[in-house]
Amino acid sequence: MGRPMATRLLNAGYSLICYDPNAESCATMQAAGATIASSAQEAAAAAPVALLSLPTPDVVRAVICGDAGLLGAEGAAIIVDLSTTGPQVAKEIAAVAAEQGRTLVDCPISGGAEGARNGTLALMLAGPEAAVTPLVPALEHLGNVFRVGDSAGQGQTMKVLNNLMSTAALAITSETMVLGAKSGLDPDSMIAVFNAGSGRNTATTDKFPKHVLTRAFDFGMSIALSAKDARLCLEEADRMGVPMPVGTAVRQMLMLTRDHLGPDADMTEILRVVEQWAKVEVHRKPASQEAAQ
The missing domain is CATH 1.10.1040.10 (N-(1-d-carboxylethyl)-l-norvaline Dehydrogenase; domain 2)
Structure with missing residues (x-):
């Protein structure tokens, strides 16, 4: 899911710094015009907004809050989680992020790999207005954006x-x-x-x-x-x-x-x-x- 979404953002003219533990995915994104980081933390340190598309709640928690997580980097004031973690994990991570002056935007997606390729995903966006409103133009390149709430957990629900x-x-x-x-x-x-x-x-x-x-x-x-x-x-x-x-x-x-x-x-x-x-x-x-x- 992450690769076709990133490709759509690149094709729309956005600059991306990408990281994936899969070297093949990184090579594909580099060939498409993205800059490749050596870790998720390095990518976040160089960007004002971090977008995550990860498989499980435990992986999301580790990538954001772990020893080498995004919160350990200066940068990425806004973290947009496109994964499915469930409401309670989203609330937990949002609280930890807020303690460090960061905002977690809860934005899970639906529509499968085909929707990611075609830009027809449904994006369920939840977060404070000041954080989410500037994101909408970029997210609309991925599909239909639905504002479902003001706080983390509502998108996951x-x-x-x-x-x-x-x-x-x-x-x-x-x-x-x-x-x-x-x-x-x-x-x-x-x-x-x-x-x-x-x-x-x-x-x-x-x-x-x-x-x-x-x-x-x-x-x-x-x-x-x-x-x-x-x-x-x-x-x-x-x-x-x-x-x-x-x-x-x-x-x-x-x-x-x-x-x-x-x-x-x-x-x-x-x-x-x-x-x-x-x-x-x-x-x-x-x-x-x-x-x-």
């Missing part, structure tokens, strides 16, 4: 709600597609009916046509990260006293897929677990068969 809804749609679409296939229904016809009717959702309009019915399973988000996001949402629900029995079932399905196929499996591979239970696979008709009809 919006993000985990969104992701749980998205994975719920994927899980139930996987189950219904397998049932339909075992009943003899054509997968493409099912998708067409769902999208013309009340079953329409992001799985039927995007994930299944592009990433599942092709059997590529290449949406670009691992099942481990998807399960992490569901956990963060349910932890917040428990903290707030909101029952989420459907959300709990979705998380169980994510964990089953993770444990069955491994943490690096694509989140769209939920379908494969349902297929194995049902002893049927969801396949498109061969082109020759469709032509004959």
Whole structure:
């Protein structure tokens, strides 16, 4: 996610100082025109604003607050976290940053790798107006910016709600597609009916046509990260006293897929677990068969 977002900012004329522990990513960004730092702290020391796109809350915490973290550098008065950490971690890091005169802007994103490449992400922006308003023109090169709150944690709450809804749609679409296939229904016809009717959702309009019915399973988000996001949402629900029995079932399905196929499996591979239970696979008709009809 970080590389295509950084590329869009470069193409828009912004100067970037980049760091990634992956040397290949650094080489790609250098070839695109970015300056490469030897560490995240070095990058932050030379920039007024730091943008982070990292995989887990623990990594975000270490990169910002760790011994070699951003807060140890003079610079980066504003830290924009595009990652998904959950509301409590965002609040914790914001408090630590504030003690050092820095501002954490909570700005998680949704839309997947394709959205990052195309500049069609949804950015859920939360932070004090003085900090976030100057950021909006740059962030709009990444997608649609939604101001969801004034304090860290509100963007994260919006993000985990969104992701749980998205994975719920994927899980139930996987189950219904397998049932339909075992009943003899054509997968493409099912998708067409769902999208013309009340079953329409992001799985039927995007994930299944592009990433599942092709059997590529290449949406670009691992099942481990998807399960992490569901956990963060349910932890917040428990903290707030909101029952989420459907959300709990979705998380169980994510964990089953993770444990069955491994943490690096694509989140769209939920379908494969349902297929194995049902002893049927969801396949498109061969082109020759469709032509004959």
